[in-house]
Amino acid sequence: MKKFIISLIAAFAVFSLLPQKAKAQCPQKMVYACATETQSIYLRDFNTKLKNTTAAESGARWTVVLNKDAHYRFNLCVPEGFEKKVILTLYDSQHPEKTDPYGSTYDPASGKHYNSFDFVCRKSGMYYVSIRFKDGVTDKKTCAVGILSFVGSK
Amino acid sequence: MLKKYILSIICIVFFLYVQSYTLGCKNKDENDLNNLITEQDNTQSVVINEEAINEIISSFSSPVEMAALMNSLNVEFSKKYLVDPKLTENYDTNNKKAMALGMLSADLGYLNVYQRSSLIVEYLSAIKRLSDDLKVSQFFDFQSFKRIATSNDNIDSLLFLSVQSFQEMDSYLRESARSNLSLLVITGVWLEGLYLLTQVASEKETEKLRERIGEQKILFSMLYPILKIYSDDPYFESLVADFKEFQNIFDQVKITYEVGDPVTEVIDGHVVITQNEVSVVEITDEQLQQIISTTEKIRNKLIKL
Numbered sequence: 530m531k532k533f534i535i536s537l538i539a540a541f542a543v544f545s546l547l548p549q550k551a552k553a554q555c556p557q558k559m560v561y562a563c564a565t566e567t568q569s570i571y572l573r574d575f576n577t578k579l580k581n582t583t584a585a586e587s588g589a590r591w592t593v594v595l596n597k598d599a600h601y602r603f604n605l606c607v608p609e610g611f612e613k614k615v616i617l618t619l620y621d622s623q624h625p626e627k628t629d630p631y632g633s634t635y636d637p638a639s640g641k642h643y644n645s646f647d648f649v650c651r652k653s654g655m656y657y658v659s660i661r662f663k664d665g666v667t668d669k670k671t672c673a674v675g676i677l678s679f680v681g682s683k
Numbered sequence: 684m685l686k687k688y689i690l691s692i693i694c695i696v697f698f699l700y701v702q703s704y705t706l707g708c709k710n711k712d713e714n715d716l717n718n719l720i721t722e723q724d725n726t727q728s729v730v731i732n733e734e735a736i737n738e739i740i741s742s743f744s745s746p747v748e749m750a751a752l753m754n755s756l757n758v759e760f761s762k763k764y765l766v767d768p769k770l771t772e773n774y775d776t777n778n779k780k781a782m783a784l785g786m787l788s789a790d791l792g793y794l795n796v797y798q799r800s801s802l803i804v805e806y807l808s809a810i811k812r813l814s815d816d817l818k819v820s821q822f823f824d825f826q827s828f829k830r831i832a833t834s835n836d837n838i839d840s841l842l843f844l845s846v847q848s849f850q851e852m853d854s855y856l857r858e859s860a861r862s863n864l865s866l867l868v869i870t871g872v873w874l875e876g877l878y879l880l881t882q883v884a885s886e887k888e889t890e891k892l893r894e895r896i897g898e899q900k901i902l903f904s905m906l907y908p909i910l911k912i913y914s915d916d917p918y919f920e921s922l923v924a925d926f927k928e929f930q931n932i933f934d935q936v937k938i939t940y941e942v943g944d945p946v947t948e949v950i951d952g953h954v955v956i957t958q959n960e961v962s963v964v965e966i967t968d969e970q971l972q973q974i975i976s977t978t979e980k981i982r983n984k985l986i987k988l
Binding site for chain 1: 739741742743745747748751755796839840842847850891894895898901940945947959960962
C-alpha cells in the first residue's frame with residue numbers, strides 16, 4: 530500500500546514535469562484546423578485559455594516581430610458559441626490595445642466580428658497580439674487560438 | 684519504514700516545488716518590455732527581468748519567415764546555402780547543439796517553404812539527434828514527420844508540425860529555466876536566416892533584399908543585449924565578441940520612421956489593414972558588403988566548432 534502511495538506521488542511529480550499542454554489551451558486538432566484555413570504560410574500560433582473574469586484580465590498577450598513589406602494574416606478560432614465573445618487585437622506602444630490598435634477581429638463602430646484580418650506591415654519592429662474576452666463579456670472559461678501566417682511580400 | 688517515510692516526504696516536496704515553478708512561469712502578460720533592463724544609479728550594474736527577456740526571445744520564434752520572404756521574392760532554391768547536417772554530429776556541448784538546432788530549424792523551414800521533401804528527412808534526423816541530446820525531442824513526432832516527408836503527401840502539414848514543434852520546444856526550454864539554450868536556438872535561427880538572405884543578396888542584389896538586410900539591425904539590437912547578459916559563459920563570451928562586429932556595422936545603418944495613419948479596407952468581405960507608418964533603411968554598399976562577409980564568417984565559424 531505504501532509503495533503504491535509513494536508511486537502515486539512520484540507519478541504526480543513526473544506528470545508535472547511533462548510539457549504542459551494541460552493549461553486548458555485549445556487542442557492541437559483545433560490549432561491545425563485554424564492554421565490550415567488561412568490559405569497562407571503558417572508562421573506561429575497564439576494559444577490561450579480564457580478565464581471567467583473581467584475582460585481586461587482575461588486571455589494573454591504575446592510579442593511578435595513583424596517585417597516591413599510583409600503581408601500577414603491573423604486568424605482567430607474559438608469553440609462554437611464564443612464567436613462573438615472573443616477578440617484578437619494587433620497593437621504596439623504607439624497604437625495602444627484599448628484606444629487605437631492597428632487591427633482587431635472586432636469593429637466596435639459597426640459591431641461586426643471577423644474571424645481574420647490582413648495586415649500589410651510597413652515598419653519592421655516589435656508588435657503585440659492579444660486575445661481576450663470582449664469588454665463586458667464575463668462568460669464561462671474557454672480557449673482561443675490565433676494564427677499568424679504569411680500571405681506574401683508587397 | 685523511516686526510509687519510505689523520508690522518500691515520501693522528498694516526493695511531496697519535489698511535487699510542490701514543480702507546481703510552484705510551473706505557476707511561476709505563467710502570466711508573462713503583465714510584464715512590460717520597458718522593464719527589461721533597469722540601471723541602478725549608484726553601481727551602473729544591470730538588473731535583468733528574466734520574463735521580459737523571455738518575451739523578447741519568444742517574439743523571434745518563427746523559423747519559416749525568412750524563407751517565406753525569399754520565396755515570395757521569387758528567389759530560387761539552392762541547397763548550397765544550407766548547413767551540412769553531418770557537421771553537427773560531433774558537437775560536444777549543449778550550447779553548440781542549441782545553436783545548431785536553431786540553424787537546422789531555419790534550414791528545415793527553408794526546405795518546407797520550397798517543398799523539398801526529399802531533403803527534409805536528412806535534416807529531421809539531425810534535429811532529432813540534437814533534440815534528444817538536449818532532452819526536448821518529446822515535442823517532435825519524428826515518425827509522423829518522416830511519414831509525411833517521404834510520402835510527399837501533405838507538405839502543409841509538415842510545415843505546420845515543424846513550426847509548432849519548434850515553438851513548443853522553445854517555450855519548454857524557457858519554462859524549464861533553460862533560457863540560455865532557448866536564446867542560442869533563436870540566435871541560430873536568426874543568424875541562419877540572415878545568412879540565407881545575405882548569400883542570395885551577394886549573388887543577386889535587389890533593393891528589397893538590401894533593405895531586409897539593413898533592417899536586421901532592429902532584431903540584432905534586441906538580441907545582442909540579451910546575449911551579453913550570459914557572457915559569463917565562455918561560449919556566450921566568444922559569441923558576443925564575434926557579434927561585436929555586427930554591432931559596429933549596424934551602428935552605421937540608419938533607420939528612420941515616417942508617420943502615417945493606417946488605412947483599413949474591406950476587400951471581398953475581408954479586412955485588410957495597410958500601415959502607413961513607414962521605416963526607411965539607409966545602408967551603403969560598403970555596409971552591405973560588410974554585413975554579408977561578417978555573417979558568412981561568423982556563421983561558418985559556428986558550424987565548424
